[in-house]
Structures are given as C-alpha cells and as structure tokens.
Amino acid sequence: MPRFFSNKRLILLLVGVIFLVALISFSLRDRQHASLPEQIVKDVVGFGQSLFSKPAHYITNVIGNIDGILNTYEENKQLKARLDEYAASQSALVDVENENKRLREIIGKEDNLRAYEPIQATVISRNPDQWEEKIIIDKGEEHGIEKNMAVMTATGLIGKVILVTPFTSTIELLSTENRNFRVAAVIPGETEVFGLIEGYDSKRGELIMKRIDSSFEVEVGQQVISSGLGGIFPKGLPIGEVTEVSTDDFGLTKLTYIRPAADFVMLDHVMVAKRQTRPFTEGSDGDNTAEGEDGS
Template sequence: MPRFFSNKRLILLLVGVIVLVALISFSLKDRQNATLPEQIVKDVVGFGQSLFSKPAHYITGTLDKIDGILNTYEENKHLKARLKEYAATQAELADVRADNKTLREIVDKKDSLRDYEPIQATVISRNPDQWEEKIVIDKGSVAGVKLNRAVITASGLIGKVVLVTPFKSTVELLSTENSNFRVAAVIPGDEAIFGLIEGYDQARGELIMKRIDSNFHIKEGQKVESSGLGGIFPKGLLIGEVTEVSTDDFGLTKLAYIRPAADFSMLDHVMVANRSSGVTSGTDGEVDEEEEGEDGS
C-alpha cells in the first residue's frame, strides 16, 4: 500500500479518470443552463468557428460566383449559337412562305389542303359503348360545326364529327372498332409513304395503318399525319408515330402499328377543324363522293 501511494503518476491518472467520468455524467444530465466553464468553452469555440468559417464561406461563395460566371458565359455562347440558327431558320421559313405565296399566285390557287377554321368545343359526355367510341361536344351547327369534320386536340387528331344538331355534335374517335372509319394518312419524308388508318388494336392500344406499298421502307419512330387527300381531314394533322411494321395477311402490302399522339381516354377540350377547301357539302350532312370515299360509308 505505501508503494502504491508513492506512485504519483498512477494516482494522478486515477484522479483524472474519476474527474473525466464525473464531467461526462454531469454533462449528460438534462440541464437547461450551462455552467460557467461550459459557457466560456462554448463562447471561445464559437468565436473560433466564426473566425474561420466566415473567410471560408466568403472564399467558397467567391468560387461559386466565378463558376457561375463561367457557366453563364458558356450558356450564353450556346444560346447565341442557337439564336443564330433560329434566325437562319426564320429567314428560311420567310423565304419558303414567300415562294409559296408566289407559286399560289402563279397557279391562281388560294386554298391549301392544310387550311381549316378551328372551332373550340368542350366534351360533355362519352358513349359507354366500346365498339363505337364516341364523345359528345357542346358545339353544333349554330356554331358552324358540319358533318364529317375532323376533330383534334393540341396533341393530334382524335376523330371526326358523325352527327350534328343545332347545339351539340357527336364525334367518333379513331379508337373505334368501326371498320368503315378510315383516314387517309401519310408518313412524310424524302419520299412520302401513303396508306389508310383502318382499325384499332385494343390490346396494343394502337392504330393500324394499312395498304402501304411494300416497296417502301418504314422505320420505327416515324411520324404519321393526315394526307389531306380524302377530302375530310386537313393535311398535316398529327396522328401518331410508327411502333412496328409488318405485312398484311396476303403479303402484298405492309401495315404499321401507330401509337396515337392524342390520349383518347383523357378528352376535355377539343377543336373541330372546319376544312376550308377540298370539300363541298350539301344541306344537313350531305357530303360529296370524295368524302364518302374516305370514310367508307
């Protein structure tokens, strides 16, 4: 025992451990007020942190600003290049429009297959019959709606008017299984590929484009538009894009599956495209032979 107490280092170590444990247990207590030593330590440490953190934050912020300036410079260069391309495209478009106008004046043709007068309408009901999918809109003959006019949304073509009353109209959708519903379509490109939208595959949720010449090569992802040749639908209305190409049952022509551009299940606001050329209509829904040739009725 006397030898134990004579070892000062061991005694100091034990005392230090005891004090450390006491301080730890004291600091772990649920206290609302810090002791004077704790306040001094916290203040000193906090002052030291603020002393070093402020310059560090300043340097970091400066570096971020420099990086932002460099990124802005690069983005500005990119946007200027795109702006030049846009200006060139606008100039080219203006030239094309001028040439088009000149050519129309030469041939004395004022109308275009793309021309139509849009009539805004709202869908008020939908036919529950899935075989002939139809919707009813709140515009009729009083608003200028006529029979067999194309109906579109902002996304693309959805169908045509099949019944008109003074204040309402019925629209048959492209997703109908009515075999008499046909749309003259085209796949634009260096060489236009023509065909007919005939039928809708319910399992795939896709339209079927038939009667395509087997000599043409069609790629997946190509856009499909209305051709304007049938007399009902204006030219250039987006229908969808090609997802798969196959051959018909006899192997003489090709068919393509088309993913519709418009969502037939979510229809609120639509437009009736009253075509201004290529269609002559009689009274109360009588249409010429050109129209009847497209819809197959």
C-alpha cells in the same frame, strides 16, 4: 393582596417589553445570522410550505400537461384539416394547370390551321359502353359545325363529326371498331409513304395503318400525319408514331402499328376544323374514295 397582584402584572409587562426590545435589538444587530427562534420558526414554516407546495406543484404540472395534450390534440386536428385543404387545393391547382396547359396548346395550334376555322369545344358526355368510340361536344349547327368535320386535340387527330344537332355534336374516334372509318395518312420523308388508317388494336392501344406499298421502307419511330387528299381531314394533322412494321395476311402490302399522338382516354377540350372548302361527300362532284375516308 389585590395591590400586590396589580404590581406583579405591571412588573411582568415591563419585563416583557424589555425582553422584546432586547430581542429586537439583538435581531437588528446581526442580520447575517438568524437567531435560534427565527431558525426554528423558519424551519417549521418552510417544512409546512414544502408539504403543501410539492403536491400543489405536482398537481399544477399534471393539469398543465393535460391542458398541453388537449391543446396539442386540437392543434393536430386543425393542422390535419389544413393539410387536407392543402391537398385538395394542390389537386385543384394541378388540374387547373393541366387544363390551362392544354388550352394554351390548343390556342397555339390555331396558327397551324390558317386554312381552316378552328372551333373550340368541350366534351360534355361520354357513354361508358362506347368509351373508345364516341364522345359528345357542346357545339353544333348553331356554331357552324357540320358532319364529317375533323376533330383534334392539341396533340393530334382524334376523329370526325358523325352527327350534328343545333347545340351538340357526336364525334367518332379513331379508336372506334367501325371498319368503315378510314383515314388517309402519310409517313413524310424523302419519299412519302401513303396508306390508310383502318382499325384499332384495343389490346395494344394502337392504330393500324394498312395498304402500304411493299416497295417502300418504313422504320419504327417515323411520324404519321393526315394526307388531306379527300377533303375531310386537313393535311398535316399528327396521327401518331410507328411502333412496328409488318406485312398483311397475303404478304402483298405492309401494315404498321401506330401509337396515337392524342390520348383517347382523357378528352376534355377539343377543336373542330371547319374547312374553307366544302368537304367531299357522297353525291358530290369529288370522289371520296380517292382518299379512302368514309364520308358517311
């Protein structure tokens, strides 16, 4: 009996080997078509793979989308920060360009002041309560500035020095409410029209030129410049442009409203004109009232 069982195992082993060889031969003979066992195995394995791969792919896509959203959020933050930096840089660049333009205009004006020594200065202080009346600059006696010197920007006359310290000066603007501050002006043309800048209309934002002889014709759009007769303000400095012509309260003389050439609101860089001849002041040999400018 034991021998029979031993032979039976050997026979089964041989049959199994023969079946395996036959199966291998059958598989190698035709690779274009899978056998039934292969089909069953492949279908079962494929189904199992699809059960695991689809959820895995879905989870992977979700994680990828979340990661993409987070990356987009971070990139958006960085781009916004760069946009803010760009806006700040643009603002600073515009400010620098405007300042550079104003400085170039001031430098260009030096050629028109050959009879005077231009002293460039920067506005360092401005009292909000006297915004339209006074400014303080960073130049004083140590820089050659004296009382009653004319002060201007690249576009036109803005006022004169009324107080000087060793290193600063106080400037009274043409837009002041001080009625004693007068500037002798002229409207150039075939016939020059003389008058006095006396007063400032804050509502209109315009200067008032008075004491114009009623026989003279004045037209809107004409330019007004300083006459330079009294020795305080140099001749030919732009003051503004005529916007309206009227008569005074008595109808004996004309008055005009003048749009200032200079901007009194935004003042940063200015220029003080140091005249080669000493300005007329009270007590001097010259008569300051000839021009009407207040030398006090």
